[in-house]
Amino acid sequence: MIPFAAFSFAAALLWLAGSPAVAQDGAEIREFRGQTMGTTYMVKVYDPPKLADGIDIEIDAELRSVNDQMSTYLKSSEISRFNASESTDWFDVSAETALVVDAALRISKATNGAFDVTVGPLVNAWSFGPDAKTNTVPSDETIATLRESVGYEKLAVRIEPPALKKSTSSLKVDLSSIAKGHGVDRVIALLERHGAKNVFVEIGGEVRVTGKKGDQPWKVGIQDPRIEQSGTNETPLAAAHPIENQAMATSGDYRIFFEVDGKRYSHTLDPRSGRPIDHDLASVSVIAPTCMEADGWATAINVLGAEQGAKIAAAEGLDILLIRHRGNEFTRLGTGTLAQYATDPKLEPHAAQTQTHQAAQPGDAAHASEEATFFAKMLPTLIITLIGFGIILSAMAIGVIFGRKSISGSCGGLAGKKNDDGSVSCSLCSNPSDACQELREQMKKDA
Incomplete structure (x- = not known):
């Protein structure tokens, strides 16, 4: 069973994330926040259409999908599996991963290699990658050896059907210099599918906007x-x-x-x-x-x-x-x-x-002053909400005790749902909980 206080607090935060605020011109602003890719994200929708219930879960799931495809911190991601493969044949990937690699190679060619997503082994050697951090300067010999397996010319991409190919088995790809921006674009596209026209999305400082914030542009x-x-x-x-x-x-x-x-x-x-x-x-x-x-x-x-x-x-x-x-x-x-x-x-x-x-x-x-006003207005509502959640969850707990049935929780919960193969999945996002835990532990370690 999930501890009462932790569940109540998490539920309250989830509710706050999707709560409407009010802009200076009186229009509604929906705001969503969370963590992804080792950093935080923020989404604002000005004068939103009627967004479906669970839109915050959809945003989080979209960003989890980017991690599942492109994170070098997840051994199960597409990029990690491609990096681990020693085959020089075409390696099937998602259309999204192929799109990002194709964009990366275009920039590499335009800059004669100043931008290169195959630089991962060198990034690790300099203690800036997912491997253990030593904060030491690698030797000239180490750098020279690693450079032999680095080079965007050794990487090929195919859009249809989407696939990647390496010309040397030791080649590895690190999309951290472009994947965050792609994640921002994915959230924008998701909200556009829901009819949102005035959107501000930020992930770790990378920003994209659509429309305006009333009669003023986003800043x-x-x-x-x-x-x-x-x-x-x-x-x-x-x-x-x-x-x-x-x-x-x-x-x-x-x-x-x-x-x-x-x-x-x-x-x-x-x-x-x-x-x-x-x-x-x-x-x-x-x-x-x-x-x-x-x-x-x-x-x-x-x-x-x-x-x-x-x-x-x-x-x-x-x-x-x-x-x-x-x-x-x-x-x-x-x-x-x-x-x-x-x-x-x-x-x-x-x-x-x-x-x-x-x-x-x-x-x-301009969002700092709006947040202060928003939280000042919402504090009484938050207190009432916490009390309400407490009453509801107390009733649920009593029902569980007398019904003798465990509650299926989110990642790491005691009663997580099981897949057909026996692995435990997160009931919130349907991702393998071990992958979530692996990513979180690595991010915590690096932080």
């Missing part, structure tokens, strides 16, 4: 890299940019890294050298039609550096904002609609671009 915040140096609660934004029917992704070197003997090693590797990038770019933000494209191009331009990155962005018609280290200062370079934020060569603090008490991630720059 996406670009974090100022100085947050890591300020030592205060202030989290300034480099920009709060309005976008409509577009996506934005940001790649930077200021959050994930390790240091050895005073030298800092970024989590972003240059596949051409097999080593972390070592130039003056602190942050790259890219606007593109889809979040998958924005995600991939942000990483690619971050590898290329400011000069080469700006040139290829112009050639590809991408709007970008580059933030560069200049000693203890930062300068900005922008193209397209983001060029307006590059007029001031130094990042001076602006009160209008500052939030407090939470780390600013690329996301809806």
Whole structure:
């Protein structure tokens, strides 16, 4: 039986996730939050249609599907099984996985290998992959050996029927630099199928929007890299940019890294050298039609550096904002609609671009004040809801005791449903509970 307090709290959170809020213009906003891909997601639907009951479960299931296809943390995922295979024949995958690999290879070819999803073995060697973290610098010999099994030219994709093929048995694929963006696109497509026209979706800082937020466009915040140096609660934004029917992704070197003997090693590797990038770019933000494209191009331009990155962005018609280290200062370079934020060569603090008490991630720059108002209004309702759940669950518990029948729970529950092969499944999402547990344990370990 599931502990009473834990079940009540989880149920209350689930209810809050799908509860309507009210925008400043009085329109309804549905908001959903959760965890996926080792980070968090947020979905907002402005002036929503009548969404089906369980839409939050559908969102979560869609993102679980992305993990089942593309996560290197799950041994049972399509990519993990492809990586484990030593066959050089065509390997059947889902249409979604083939789509993402095809997009990745297009970016690889356009950048002459600066973006390369076969760099996984090197990522692991540098302690940024799913393997055990050592935070040590691999030897030149190790890097040279691993580079022999790396190269996008060794990977082929077929769209119909969907399949992948490796020309060397040791080739491995890591889609972490593009899969998050693809997940955002999948949630957008799901909500569009339900008739939603004004949507904001963010996963770990990667954002895509459709429509508007009333008569105003959605705004996406670009974090100022100085947050890591300020030592205060202030989290300034480099920009709060309005976008409509577009996506934005940001790649930077200021959050994930390790240091050895005073030298800092970024989590972003240059596949051409097999080593972390070592130039003056602190942050790259890219606007593109889809979040998958924005995600991939942000990483690619971050590898290329400011000069080469700006040139290829112009050639590809991408709007970008580059933030560069200049000693203890930062300068900005922008193209397209983001060029307006590059007029001031130094990042001076602006009160209008500052939030407090939470780390600013690329996301809806206006949602903090709305959340505070929402929770203040909903607190009495939440208390009543918790009491109501307590009464209902107490009655359920009494019924179970006298009926002598166990309750089928979610992942890890004592009475999880069994599949035909005897494995236990999660009654919420129908995914194998051992896979869920495996992913969660790995993410917890890495965190």
